[in-house]
Amino acid sequence: xxxxxxxxxxxxxxxxxxxxxxxxxxxxxxxxxxxxxxxxxxxxxxxxxxxxxxxxxxxxxxxxxxxxxxxxxxxxxxxxxxxxxxxxxxxxxxxxxxxxxxxxxxxxxxxxxxxxxxxxxxxxxxxxxxxxxxxxxxxxxxxxxxxxxxxxxxxxxxxxxxxxxxxxxxxxxxxxxxxxxxxxxxxxxxxxxxxxxxxxxxxxxxxxxxxxxxxxxxxxxxxxxxxxxxxxxxxxxxxxxxxxxxxxxxxxxxxxxxxxxxxxxxxxxxxxxxxxxxxxxxxxxxxxxxxxxxxxxxxxxxxxxxxxxxxxxxxxxxxxxxxxx
Amino acid sequence: xxxxxxxxxxxxxxxxxxxxxxxxxxxxxxxxxxxxxxxxxxxxxxxxxxxxxxxxxxxxxxxxxxxxxxxxxxxxxxxxxxxxxxxxxxxxxxxxxxxxxxxxxxxxxxxxxxxxxxxxxxxxxxxxxxxxxxxxxxxxxxxxxxxxxxxxxxxxxxxxxxxxxxxxxxxxxxxxxxxxxxxxxxxxxxxxxxxxxxxxxxxxxxxxxxxxxxxx
Numbered sequence: 333x334x335x336x337x338x339x340x341x342x343x344x345x346x347x348x349x350x351x352x353x354x355x356x357x358x359x360x361x362x363x364x365x366x367x368x369x370x371x372x373x374x375x376x377x378x379x380x381x382x383x384x385x386x387x388x389x390x391x392x393x394x395x396x397x398x399x400x401x402x403x404x405x406x407x408x409x410x411x412x413x414x415x416x417x418x419x420x421x422x423x424x425x426x427x428x429x430x431x432x433x434x435x436x437x438x439x440x441x442x443x444x445x446x447x448x449x450x451x452x453x454x455x456x457x458x459x460x461x462x463x464x465x466x467x468x469x470x471x472x473x474x475x476x477x478x479x480x481x482x483x484x485x486x487x488x489x490x491x492x493x494x495x496x497x498x499x500x501x502x503x504x505x506x507x508x509x510x511x512x513x514x515x516x517x518x519x520x521x522x523x524x525x526x527x528x529x530x531x532x533x534x535x536x537x538x539x540x541x542x543x544x545x546x547x548x549x550x551x552x553x554x555x556x557x558x559x560x561x562x563x564x565x566x567x568x569x570x571x572x573x574x575x576x577x578x579x580x581x582x583x584x585x586x587x588x589x590x591x592x593x594x595x596x597x598x599x600x601x602x603x604x605x606x607x608x609x610x611x612x613x614x615x616x617x618x619x620x621x622x623x624x625x626x627x628x629x630x631x632x633x634x635x636x637x638x639x640x641x642x643x644x645x646x647x648x649x650x651x652x653x654x655x656x657x
Numbered sequence: 658x659x660x661x662x663x664x665x666x667x668x669x670x671x672x673x674x675x676x677x678x679x680x681x682x683x684x685x686x687x688x689x690x691x692x693x694x695x696x697x698x699x700x701x702x703x704x705x706x707x708x709x710x711x712x713x714x715x716x717x718x719x720x721x722x723x724x725x726x727x728x729x730x731x732x733x734x735x736x737x738x739x740x741x742x743x744x745x746x747x748x749x750x751x752x753x754x755x756x757x758x759x760x761x762x763x764x765x766x767x768x769x770x771x772x773x774x775x776x777x778x779x780x781x782x783x784x785x786x787x788x789x790x791x792x793x794x795x796x797x798x799x800x801x802x803x804x805x806x807x808x809x810x811x812x813x814x815x816x817x818x819x820x821x822x823x824x825x826x827x828x829x830x831x832x833x834x835x836x837x838x839x840x841x842x843x844x845x846x847x848x849x850x851x852x853x854x855x856x857x858x859x860x861x862x863x864x865x866x867x868x869x870x871x872x873x
Contacts, residue, residue, distance in 0.1 A: 415747070428738035429739065445661070445746040445747055
């Protein structure tokens with residue numbers, strides 16, 4: 333697992349402890365322990381069916397965990413008080429809202445529940461996206477529905493935003509627009525945001541921390557940069573047929589293409605270098621991966637994704653930061 | 658916020674109520690021999706509340722209204738995914754569902770009572786039936802009316818209770834209909850009322866259990 337040391341003095345907006353859920357005998361979320369520091373933007377990644385949505389639903393108290401617990405802003409997720417719930421915005425997957433409502437009715441309906449409501453911000457967002465208040469929600473495109481949902485979510489001035497795959501089904505332009513609005517909102521208020529996605533580009537643009545779930549297990553939890561730096565791809569050329577099951581520490585996946593052997597590793601230290609050299613390749617090429625490639629390589633490997641801990645890296649970073657401060 | 662929720666529930670029920678009103682108009686056309694569509698006759702063959710088709714039409718119109726309302730308020734929201742929006746509002750879950758039940762139950766029960774009252778008032782007008790009218794003749798109709806909350810809560814519970822397949826999902830509704838049949842056949846009003854109240858109360862307890870315990 334790619335893990336990062338969490339500065340202990342920092343308050344966490346979201347904490348989950350061994351959160352587990354089964355559906356029909358299948359473990360959908362497996363002992364999810366996660367910490368989202370206040371003020372951070374956390375991208376929860378994973379392929380379809382990795383357990384992201386179920387994990388978020390458990391955090392929001394919509395699904396009861398079989399074991400484990402989640403706390404949001406210091407309160408148990410299952411017994412959130414109304415006051416705390418009012419400080420949390422939740423955008424469920426698909427932006428569900430009442431289709432028969434006009435945008436204006438949806439705004440009025442939602443506003444009725446909140447003591448704090450920023451009408452100016454709603455107007456700004458609706459104007460920015462050129463949305464007419466008399467338009468019915470069901471007649472809006474998916475992108476416009478997402479924009480309305482975002483406006484309704486941020487209007488009560490929440491401290492924590494939880495967005496379940498907010499860009500799902502949106503085309504590239506709308507997605508970019510939506511994310512830019514999200515960035516503006518984040519920058520303006522310094523809120524904590526947890527959002528799930530299976531599109532790396534989205535996460536790369538917004539998140540400063542990422543978590544990657546593979547088959548219900550959180551395999552990566554670190555700063556975005558740390559993950560990118562941790563995953564390495566090696567291309568080994570052999571005179572003949574490459575070894576089928578290479579024994580290399582912290583190997584994520586291996587694939588053979590003719591006389592080439594591609595290895596995806598977590599880190600690339602002396603121990604791994606020795607193991608790779610012991611395979612007897614003619615040449616070794618070490619490739620840096622961008623975040624998307626790193627994610628794809630990490631999550632699609634034929635082997636079970638290898639947990640990566642990058643505590644040292646993170647520790648070094650944090651020491652450097654402190655030194656700079 | 659309660660007002661916003663009530664308005665939402667009323668707006669979402671409006672279509673179903675409109676259909677029930679159309680059904681009720683047709684029912685009155687049949688029962689009072691006042692044609693509202695070309696194929697209805699204008700001759701009264703039976704006395705109101707005595708050997709007429711009130712039971713049949715009441716079950717269709719009011720029973721249908723109760724079932725449609727109960728499922729619309731629960732299963733429809735589940736299917737649309739709007740529970741995620743609604744239940745994240747800062748309001749206790751029990752209050753959200755309590756309000757749904759209050760609005761839906763009031764609509765169904767009031768609608769059923771109004772049908773009986775309007776039919777009875779028509780029958781009580783001199784010249785409408787070739788016999789004296791006695792309000793005690795409406796006795797059995799009120800037994801019918803007592804089935805309304807049972808069917809409504811049964812449908813509501815069917816919509817909110819998790820189940821593996823369609824048959825078991827509809828079990829609470831079938832139980833509600835079973836009790837409703839019992840209520841209509843019991844000769845004493847007090848016993849019918851007791852069955853209705855107890856059955857409805859049990860259904861409500863189950864509803865409030867499932868709204869807290871289920872996954873959305």
